[in-house]
Amino acid sequence: MSKFGFDISFKDKSSRARIGKISTPHGVIETPAFTPVGTQASVKSLDPKDLKETKTQIFFGNTYHLHLRPGEEVVKKFGGLAKFMGWDGPTITDSGGFQVFSLAQKKGRSRNQEEEINLVKITEDGVVFRSHIDGSLHEFTPEKSIEIQKNLSADIILAFDQCPPYPASYEDAKKAMDRTHEWAVRCLNSKLKAQKSKLQLKIQNFNQAIYGIVQGSVYEDLRKESAKFIGDLALSGVEGFDGIAIGGVAVGESKVEMLRAVEWVVPLLPEEKPRHLLGVGEVDDIFEIIERGIDTFDCVIPTRLGRTGFLFVGPKEGNIKNRFRIDINKSVFAKDQEPVTKNCNCYVCQNFTRGYLNHLFIGRELLAYRLASYHNIYFINDLVEKIRNAILNGEFKKMKREWLEA
RNA sequence: GAGGCGUUGGUGUAGCGGCAAGCACAACAGGUUGUGGACCUGUUAGCGGGGGUUCGAUUCCCCUACGUCUCC
Numbered sequence: 001m002s003k004f005g006f007d008i009s010f011k012d013k014s015s016r017a018r019i020g021k022i023s024t025p026h027g028v029i030e031t032p033a034f035t036p037v038g039t040q041a042s043v044k045s046l047d048p049k050d051l052k053e054t055k056t057q058i059f060f061g062n063t064y065h066l067h068l069r070p071g072e073e074v075v076k077k078f079g080g081l082a083k084f085m086g087w088d089g090p091t092i093t094d095s096g097g098f099q100v101f102s103l104a105q106k107k108g109r110s111r112n113q114e115e116e117i118n119l120v121k122i123t124e125d126g127v128v129f130r131s132h133i134d135g136s137l138h139e140f141t142p143e144k145s146i147e148i149q150k151n152l153s154a155d156i157i158l159a160f161d162q163c164p165p166y167p168a169s170y171e172d173a174k175k176a177m178d179r180t181h182e183w184a185v186r187c188l189n190s191k192l193k194a195q196k197s198k199l200q201l202k203i204q205n206f207n208q209a210i211y212g213i214v215q216g217s218v219y220e221d222l223r224k225e226s227a228k229f230i231g232d233l234a235l236s237g238v239e240g241f242d243g244i245a246i247g248g249v250a251v252g253e254s255k256v257e258m259l260r261a262v263e264w265v266v267p268l269l270p271e272e273k274p275r276h277l278l279g280v281g282e283v284d285d286i287f288e289i290i291e292r293g294i295d296t297f298d299c300v301i302p303t304r305l306g307r308t309g310f311l312f313v314g315p316k317e318g319n320i321k322n323r324f325r326i327d328i329n330k331s332v333f334a335k336d337q338e339p340v341t342k343n344c345n346c347y348v349c350q351n352f353t354r355g356y357l358n359h360l361f362i363g364r365e366l367l368a369y370r371l372a373s374y375h376n377i378y379f380i381n382d383l384v385e386k387i388r389n390a391i392l393n394g395e396f397k398k399m400k401r402e403w404l405e406a
Numbered sequence: 407g408a409g410g411c412g413u414u415g416g417u418g419u420a421g422c423g424g425c426a427a428g429c430a431c432a433a434c435a436g437g438u439u440g441u442g443g444a445c446c447u448g449u450u451a452g453c454g455g456g457g458g459u460u461c462g463a464u465u466c467c468c469c470u471a472c473g474u475c476u477c478c
Binding site: 037038039040044045060062065094095097098099158163213245247248249250251252255258276277278279280281282285297298299300301303304305307308310330331364366368369 | 433434435438439440441442443444
């Protein structure tokens with residue numbers, strides 16, 4: 001039975017950046033690492049072969065969505081998330097907390113049905129909400145979330161947390177944090193209980209790793225309190241958290257506030273545990289969060305922006321405002337025979353022109369979404385790989401300067 | 407040759423005596439951070455031409471151009 005583990009092999013002298021390896025039952029993740037988000041057991045428009053080719057090391061699935069459709073029992077019958085989707089690498093699932101708490105806040109921002117998540121009631125015990133698919137009532141509790149995630153069988157699962165909206169008053173942020181802490185303990189107990197059941201082990205054939213989640217919104221004392229609390233739970237040996245995720249960021253606050261939260265939290269976390277930052281980031285964020293000691297991070301930006309025609313490009317190639325991307329829909333690209341970006345070895349940049357991609361997007365051809373997602377995922381994974389090498393060569397600061405101060 | 411109908415931004419249309427001439431798509435410019443092939447926000451841009459009636463015409467009348475249909 002393969003075990004979960006984290007080994008740090010190198011630490012940057014001038015920052016908190018570090019190089020490591022996360023071992024999972026389904027492979028090793030070289031950190032720092034980006035994980036694309038594949039909500040419904042699919043990184044939209046990309047198949048597992050594409051994911052490998054784009055240097056993807058780990059797949060991130062959503063408990064909320066997979067619970068509603070097709071349901072964790074179905075996924076379990078197929079042998080878990082990875083087998084279900086034909087992916088042989090490491091996987092991680094979130095707890096469903098973010099969807100239930102945070103997406104509900106965004107309701108007014110979009111009329112899309114996918115986001116019409118009806119939050120019904122939050123109690124000490126958990127959350128009652130309505131399915132965005134058929135309006136049926138559902139309840140998530142820490143125990144339920146863990147049970148669902150057990151059935152989904154990802155290598156890494158997350159504790160069920162309460163993500164406060166932004167902005168949140170100090171009182172609300174504290175309430176959400178306290179609840180997140182109570183739920184963290186319940187998640188650990190619940191997982192331990194299930195682990196002791198031989199039946200469960202037989203089904204899974206491996207122990208899942210679990211990450212606790214730090215909350216606290218934009219308040220320094222709350223963030224620090226949460227970091228200590230969750231960090232302590234990661235020090236309780238085999239019964240504790242295997243890693244720490246920082247949540248409640250990139251929910252509407254400024255980049256400065258987001259980075260401050262990371263700065264407050266990271267130094268208080270156990271050095272030897274992997275740190276995941278939830279939902280970040282954009283190209284510039286990636287440098288900033290790795291510099292502040294983040295090991296892994298997931299983000300929808302590469303695929304979401306890709307699907308609407310924003311393609312990542314190197315420094316100086318984008319607009320003044322958005323330096324690292326071009327909007328391929330713009331008519332200026334219609335006759336452009338250059339690749340999306342220079343110095344990119346991905347399949348898309350090696351074989352297609354900006355003009356062709358512009359045509360695919362204008363014509364709404366399905367291929368547009370795949371090629372754009374493919375390029376963006378490759379671009380980010382390749383960038384993070386370059387950052388890993390730069391850290392090892394003592395050139396991280398130099399590389400950061402070349403990218404961000406260009 | 408005779409008669410009918412039509413002509414409003416790039417496209418398709420609404421308005422029918424007093425409007426800042428409305429809407430949709432397209433175009434242009436922004437936005438998107440534990441998913442959103444969505445959506446939102448702006449901006450540009452129009453009454454075929456010429457006469458008349460009227461205090462006032464995109465609107466009513468005449469001529470003309472173009473389109474379309476029917477008949478000879």
